[in-house]
Amino acid sequence: MSRPQCPRCNRPLNHCLCALITQVDSRTRLLILQHPSEANHALNTARLAALGLPNAQLLVGEVFEDLPALLAQPGYRPCLLFPGERAVALTEWVAAEVEPLLLVVPDGTWRKARKLLHCNPLLAELPRASLPEGLSSRYRLRKAPMAGALSTLEAIVAALQIIEAPRDFSQLLRPFEALIDGQISAMGEETFRRNHADQ
Template sequence: MTKRPCCTRCLRPQSHCLCADIPDLHSATELLVLQHPSEQHHALNTARLLCLGLDTAHLLVAEHVPDDWMAWLQDADYRTELLFPGPDAGELASTSDGRPRRLVLLDGTWRKARKLYYLNPVLHPLPQVALPAGPPSRYRLRKSPGAEALSTLEAGVRALGILEPAIDFTPLLRPFERLIDGQIAAMGTLTYQAHFAHRGAGKPGKP
């Protein structure tokens, strides 16, 4: 069977390209998304959509943070935090100490996100922050360990909304909504209802 040609930017089949829905936004906050390599070519790759739509977001596909990113994470001129709800995590807040903000997100299943954390000691000194309770995820196509689980894109949008409340980051959700609706349409209503409609779904932007 001939493989369908794909868009080189969003990596979706050209017939289902999402680029027209991807915004071009700027934030004062820099994001680094560390993505487990197994997620790179997943059909529901929301981390890539987040980074394509935000000019201050960086997508790093690796199990180990390479040396050239160590200085970025350790730069004391920035307030760099890890979106990771560990036992000592505080709630993400807009309060500032005067330094520009940087936020690190781990992209993968909960098990893979935890693995990324433990494989990278450079992440361990970073203050851990968690999102406050909010609306449930719109990520309706993946099983989730809890109703609070969000896709990486949703977690990024919600975090940016807290850090920079004067800016509307919801346009970043447009390609995400179209992606989910397209996947549901392709599988058919009966299949979707049988397997997903009554379950929480989501891939964590935070483990």
């Protein structure tokens, strides 16, 4: 029998994170495209981002038929937050900014995120923005596939800190940090240290 869940944060009711989710307005609009494999994951950070940002939209799927309309929102310049050879540092985007950004963020493992780009050619054609090198994740329960790899929520917060400086978006990380602490507590400190502390 499954445990009752909070309908908002999708966590078990006795581990609900809603009290820690703060609504933060942003000039930047976010379109988070989540691969279906992430939707029911216990550590669903994209959902936490969407709950904390009124100007964010979270869609789950592999092929997004409405993408042309979603990207053509008047008053916004769309760009894809994704590394690669064509990616331009987000700081350069900000320096050249005329109108607010529509930041498109794929959510999934690197393999699944690339699949989203493959299944949605319009995404792959978007100009790309990248985060600075050297950022480190607080995601202590997943081994990062490469240096600088962040959870989706951490990447969004890092991007907004750059785009809308000097505004501070770090409060969006509060439920994420509580979630990680709760997972570590559930597994026991000794198990955590043995399996994750050297990451």
